[in-house]
Amino acid sequence: MKTSIATVSISGEFPEKLAAIAAAGFDGVEIFENDFLAFDGSPADVGRMVRDHGLEITLFQPFRDFEGMPEPLRSRTFDRAERKFDIMQQLGTDLVLVCSNVSPASLGGIDRATADFHELGDRAAKRGLRVGYEALAWGRHINDHRDAWEIVRRADHPNIGLILDSFHTLSRKIDVGSIRSIPKDKIFIVQMADAPLIEMDLLYWSRHFRNMPGEGDLPVREFTEAIAATGYDGYLSLEIFNDQFRGGSPKTIAADGHRSLVYLGDQVRRNPDASTLTVPEMPDRADVKGIGFVEFSADEKDSENLAAILKTLGFRKTAVHRSKKVAIFEQGKIRLLLNTDEKGFANASFAVHGTSAYAVALIVDDAGAAYARAIALGAEPFEQLVSQGEVQIPAIRGVGGGLIYFLDEKGNLGRFAEIDFTPASEDADIAAAHLAHIDHVAQTVAYDEMLTWLLFYTSIFEADKTPMVDIIDPSGVVRSQVVENKSGSLRLTLNGAENRRTLAGHFIAERFGSAIQHLAFHTEDIFATVAALRKNGFEPLPISPNYYGDIEARFGLDPALTERLKADNILYDRDDQGEYFQIYSTTFGEGFFFEIVQRSGYRGYGAANAIFRIAALKKALRPEGLPRL
Ligand SMILES: O=C(O)c1ccc(O)c(O)c1
Numbered sequence: 001m002k003t004s005i006a007t008v009s010i011s012g013e014f015p016e017k018l019a020a021i022a023a024a025g026f027d028g029v030e031i032f033e034n035d036f037l038a039f040d041g042s043p044a045d046v047g048r049m050v051r052d053h054g055l056e057i058t059l060f061q062p063f064r065d066f067e068g069m070p071e072p073l074r075s076r077t078f079d080r081a082e083r084k085f086d087i088m089q090q091l092g093t094d095l096v097l098v099c100s101n102v103s104p105a106s107l108g109g110i111d112r113a114t115a116d117f118h119e120l121g122d123r124a125a126k127r128g129l130r131v132g133y134e135a136l137a138w139g140r141h142i143n144d145h146r147d148a149w150e151i152v153r154r155a156d157h158p159n160i161g162l163i164l165d166s167f168h169t170l171s172r173k174i175d176v177g178s179i180r181s182i183p184k185d186k187i188f189i190v191q192m193a194d195a196p197l198i199e200m201d202l203l204y205w206s207r208h209f210r211n212m213p214g215e216g217d218l219p220v221r222e223f224t225e226a227i228a229a230t231g232y233d234g235y236l237s238l239e240i241f242n243d244q245f246r247g248g249s250p251k252t253i254a255a256d257g258h259r260s261l262v263y264l265g266d267q268v269r270r271n272p273d274a275s276t277l278t279v280p281e282m283p284d285r286a287d288v289k290g291i292g293f294v295e296f297s298a299d300e301k302d303s304e305n306l307a308a309i310l311k312t313l314g315f316r317k318t319a320v321h322r323s324k325k326v327a328i329f330e331q332g333k334i335r336l337l338l339n340t341d342e343k344g345f346a347n348a349s350f351a352v353h354g355t356s357a358y359a360v361a362l363i364v365d366d367a368g369a370a371y372a373r374a375i376a377l378g379a380e381p382f383e384q385l386v387s388q389g390e391v392q393i394p395a396i397r398g399v400g401g402g403l404i405y406f407l408d409e410k411g412n413l414g415r416f417a418e419i420d421f422t423p424a425s426e427d428a429d430i431a432a433a434h435l436a437h438i439d440h441v442a443q444t445v446a447y448d449e450m451l452t453w454l455l456f457y458t459s460i461f462e463a464d465k466t467p468m469v470d471i472i473d474p475s476g477v478v479r480s481q482v483v484e485n486k487s488g489s490l491r492l493t494l495n496g497a498e499n500r501r502t503l504a505g506h507f508i509a510e511r512f513g514s515a516i517q518h519l520a521f522h523t524e525d526i527f528a529t530v531a532a533l534r535k536n537g538f539e540p541l542p543i544s545p546n547y548y549g550d551i552e553a554r555f556g557l558d559p560a561l562t563e564r565l566k567a568d569n570i571l572y573d574r575d576d577q578g579e580y581f582q583i584y585s586t587t588f589g590e591g592f593f594f595e596i597v598q599r600s601g602y603r604g605y606g607a608a609n610a611i612f613r614i615a616a617l618k619k620a621l622r623p624e625g626l627p628r629l
């Protein structure tokens with residue numbers, strides 16, 4: 001398997017696109033005619049630029065409205081084709097994509113189309129060129145790859161082949177089993193795209209909402225398995241029409257694209273039925289068993305304030321680092337690290353972002369294997385500064401510039417806290433608040449980065465994404481999607497902010513980038529927790545009293561329970577599996593906060609309560625309201 005991407009998938013000017021595509025590790029590039037027409041250089045210049053980047057031109061496209069034309073249009077389409085052939089020879093590519101005719105002037109009839117392709121094949125053969133036929137999902141007569149294949153089969157010409165495009169096949173829910181019997185030599189190239197499931201016109205869906213394999217909801221893996229079952233082992237070429245990507249960062253979109261194909265190849269490789277695809281081996285997706293620690297970077301003053309809040313939450317300082325200014329606060333299985341060191345990445349992160357939860361350690365079966373997989377998928381490695389005898393924890397840079405550490409229970413990694421830290425036993429007077437483990441880590445990201453984060457997490461970790469949920473903030477909508485594993489030992493919520501007047505948008509604008517905005521701790525007994533928090537002087541987020549009348553009516557709650565919830569500012573939700581209780585802290589800094597939850601079977605995250613707690617959090621952050629920018 002080789003990787004390619006169409007120039008239309010990336011934003012920027014032509015040279016910028018090529019540089020990003022090459023840097024991301026692709027082998028080839030599809031030249032979209034409009035990108036080429038908008039560029040000043042000659043076709044030969046373009047060909048040279050592509051090859052100078054170490055890339056191959058996989059094809060030139062699209063050639064439209066070719067087959068089935070009545071005369072005199074028919075003669076004209078052949079003249080047009082000859083002109084394109086001239087350009088292809090100067091570019092240095094031998095393959096052109098002909099997409100099925102959408103013209104009202106075109107005539108149907110499989111024999112007519114077959115004859116047209118046979119003649120085109122003869123003309124292409126004279127120049128040593130090849131023609132691939134693709135069925136557009138909205139083609140006038142041909143809109144199904146099975147019909148396109150029938151025409152190619154009947155044309156029976158070595159220079160005429162089929163081009164399959166996952167979007168056109170999957171958007172029409174065409175059985176991918178029909179691909180398996182196509183001879184691999186007749187598949188000239190395979191184009192790949194995913195898309196979110198949205199009910200809309202096929203053409204509009206295709207031109208605006210395609211995304212990278214794994215970012216959407218189409219069964220792209222099954223499609224690729226069918227391709228691999230033919231024995232095809234050529235290019236998988238991304239062709240992504242997406243409004244957001246057109247305005248995005250060329251580097252990020254290209255890197256996401258390459259990651260999506262490597263991940264797709266890895267999934268298909270694991271199916272013995274489809275193992276003809278040659279793809280690099282890598283360890284399995286890492287199964288996350290829990291959160292090893294969350295590390296904050298802070299200066300002395302913020303660190304004191306944060307430590308004071310942690311104490312009200314029932315955390316005790318249990319250890320200090322031997323050589324760095326780092327302290328561990330613990331409760332149950334939760335470990336929070338406070339880093340105020342003046343050197344190293346934590347300090348650099350503090351200088352840019354201020355106090356923040358900038359690193360997360362994930363406990364996996366084999367940290368080395370998880371790290372190797374992340375690197376194979378294009379993650380950036382990170383090495384922390386360590387002194388002699390201290391533990392080097394394998395780490396990568398997260399999408400937003402934070403860090404992800406990999407811990408396992410083997411050897412020194414399992415004992416890093418004993419090796420690098422000395423015990424401290426302060427805070428004996430603090431009442432333990434029954435917080436057992438981290439329920440979820442909530443990251444706030446810019447909306448247009450969400451797909452990048454989702455692909456990053458789901459490709460590296462054994463986890464899946466849930467459908468997108470709209471969270472209503474009084475000043476706008478925040479889109480929320482969760483990455484979680486089956487057991488619930490990994491739960492990451494991603495909140496994508498579109499404007500900076502929402503609580504989430506304000507947070508990332510003020511701290512200059514995406515980050516963890518809140519941590520949710522799990523308790524088995526919310527009322528016992530509340531009692532301990534009260535003893536410790538915890539300040540809960542005040543919830544509007546009006547909320548409680550509504551939930552009492554909505555869920556048919558016992559009024560005595562409603563009174564209890566109201567007295568303690570506890571939010572409530574329920575699904576068909578169980579109940580959910582939530583308490584929030586007020587905000588720290590520019591909108592960071594803590595949450596405590598009790599979930600019994602419940603699978604969600606209290607989305608229905610979000611509007612109430614966001615309004616309350618915003619009031620706590622700035623009683624006068626966030627500035628209108
Ligand atoms: O939207 C289009 O017209 C179009 C053109 C060429 C393709 O390969 C394709 O998949 C779609």
Ligand SMILES: [Mg+2]
Binds near residue numbers: 134165191239
């Ligand atoms: Mg296509």
